[in-house]
Amino acid sequence: MSARELDEKSYNQFRTFLEQQCGIVLGENKQYLVKSRLAPLMAKFELSSLTELVNRTLTPVERQMRAAVIDAMTTNETLWFRDDYPFKLLQSKLLPDFANRKTPVKIWSAASSSGQEPYSIAMAVLEYQQKNPGAFPRGVQVIGTDISTTMLEHCKYGHYDSLALARGLSAERKKRFFEPGDNGMLKIKDEVKKMVSFRPLNLLNSYSLMGRFDIVFCRNVLIYFSPKIKTQIISQIHGVLNNDGYLFLGASESLSGINQDFTMLRCNPGIVYQKK
Numbered sequence: 001m002s003a004r005e006l007d008e009k010s011y012n013q014f015r016t017f018l019e020q021q022c023g024i025v026l027g028e029n030k031q032y033l034v035k036s037r038l039a040p041l042m043a044k045f046e047l048s049s050l051t052e053l054v055n056r057t058l059t060p061v062e063r064q065m066r067a068a069v070i071d072a073m074t075t076n077e078t079l080w081f082r083d084d085y086p087f088k089l090l091q092s093k094l095l096p097d098f099a100n101r102k103t104p105v106k107i108w109s110a111a112s113s114s115g116q117e118p119y120s121i122a123m124a125v126l127e128y129q130q131k132n133p134g135a136f137p138r139g140v141q142v143i144g145t146d147i148s149t150t151m152l153e154h155c156k157y158g159h160y161d162s163l164a165l166a167r168g169l170s171a172e173r174k175k176r177f178f179e180p181g182d183n184g185m186l187k188i189k190d191e192v193k194k195m196v197s198f199r200p201l202n203l204l205n206s207y208s209l210m211g212r213f214d215i216v217f218c219r220n221v222l223i224y225f226s227p228k229i230k231t232q233i234i235s236q237i238h239g240v241l242n243n244d245g246y247l248f249l250g251a252s253e254s255l256s257g258i259n260q261d262f263t264m265l266r267c268n269p270g271i272v273y274q275k276k
Contacts, residue, residue, distance in 0.1 A: 005031075005035070005050065005051075006031050006034060006035065006050050006051055006054060007051055010051045010054045010055060011031050011034065011054075013054070013055075013058060014026075014034065014054045014057070014058070017057070017058055018070075018073060019226070021070060021202075021204075022070060022073070022074055022147060022202065022204065023203065023204045023224070023225045023226070023229040023233075024073065024074065024224045024225065025224065025225060025226050025229075034050075034054075034073070035050060037072045037073055038050060038053060038054070038069060038072055038073070040072075041053060041065075041068055041069065041072060044068070045065055045068075053065070053069070054069075057069045067149065070147065070148070071148045071149065071150045071151070074146075074147050074148050078113040078114060078116045078117060078220075079116060079167045079168035080116045080119075080120050080165075080167060080168035080169040080173075081120045081124075081168050081169070081173075082116070082117065082120075082168060082219065082220075083219075083250075083251050083270075085267075085269040085270035086217065086219070086248045086270065086272070087120060087121070087124045088269070088270075089248075089267055089269075089270055089272055090121070090124050090125075090128075090215070091124055091127065091128050093267060093272075094215060094246055094272070095124075095125065095128045095135070098136065098214055099128075099132060099135040099136060100135075100137075101136065101137075101138065102137065102138060103138050104136075104138045104139050104140065104141050105136055105138075105139070105140045105141070105214050105215075106140075106141050106143070106211065106212065106213045106214055106215075107121055107125075107140065107141070107142045107143070107213065107214065107215045107216070107217070108142075108143050108144075108145070108210065108213045108215070108216045108217065108240075109121060109142065109143070109144040109145070109217045110145055110201075110203060110216065110217065110218040110221060110237075111145070111146055111147075111203070111218070111220075111221045112144030112145060112146050112151070112152075112155060112198065113146060113148075113151055114151055114154050114155060114164070115144065115151075115154065115155035115158065115196075115198075116164075116167075116168070117144070117217060117219070118142050118143070118144035118155070118196045118198070119158075119177075119188055119192055119193075119196060120168075121142050121196075121217065122140075122142050122192045122195040122196050123173060123177050123192060125140045125142075125195065126177075126191065126192065126195075139195075140195060141195065141197070142195055142196045142197075143196075143197055143198070143199065143210070143213075144196060144197070144198045144199075145198070145199055145200065145201035145210075146198075146200065146201070147200065147201065147202045147203070149200055152198050152199070152200060155198045156198055158181075158187050158188035158193055159181040159182055159183075159185040159186070159187045159188075160178075160185055160186055160187075160188075161184070161185050162184075162185075165178070165186060174186070177189055177191075177192050203221070203233050203236075204229065204232075204233075206236075207236050207237070207239065207240050208240075210240055211240070212240050212241070212242050213240055213241055213242065213245060214241075214242050214245050214246070215245060215246045215247075215248070216237050216240075216241060216245070216246070216247050216248070217248045218233070218237060218247065218248070218249060219248055219249060219250040219253070220250035220251075220252075220253070221233075221250070222234075222249065222250070222253045222258075223250065223252065223253060227257075227258070230258050231258050231259065234255060234258050234259040235259065235261075238259065238261050238262070238275060241275045242275075243275065244274060244275060245274070245275045246272050246273065246274055246275075247262060247272070247273040247274075247275070248272055248273075249271075249273070251270075254271075255273060261275065261276050262274060262275055262276060263276055
């Protein structure tokens, strides 16, 4: 067996560890995924094999290594204005409901990855405000959370290279919401950045310190969890949503068989769920 291969026993132990720590369920034959995500860490920690890396990760005292492994396994690629319809619905249907609120409007982007989703939400709000002067007199707060501390630092930095900017961002939005940054990258303008804050959160833990929200984006997240964990997460989101608040899921996700405490609203285009 090569140094970059993982024996079945170690793989199965790692699957159990990842599900317990993050709720993520790896299939029986996803060794290739673990290999591609974790192989770069062998050099970082000066280890000779992937098996050694995994086995040491299972040891609670290896906190730095464990954090790096979880970062690597939970980091997912994302797009600006992913699937488009949630942001169109946000502007056409949801934001008008809250435009005259006398308290701040709060929106949560769960699993915000490298920041594209929460910043896209903020951009959509700013576009709405431009067309509707005086909307949201107490402001809009967007909170992005992720389990990966590395990703959260990237989010806060707010700089993106040309490859990241090419994924879902129109030339018009790039011109309006970005300005020159470090090392040839573009950075998010302050009018967007000041609307968004980031904090670490493992979706398996309590959300009680998050406060309450009017809109939650939990998109392309549930697909990684077991049915039991999906039910737990949706129940906890329901608990932090204000009455009649809204929930967006990914295009391939639904609440069917998971939770009956939301009303599914079929819109044109797309679907959004409203708390009963």
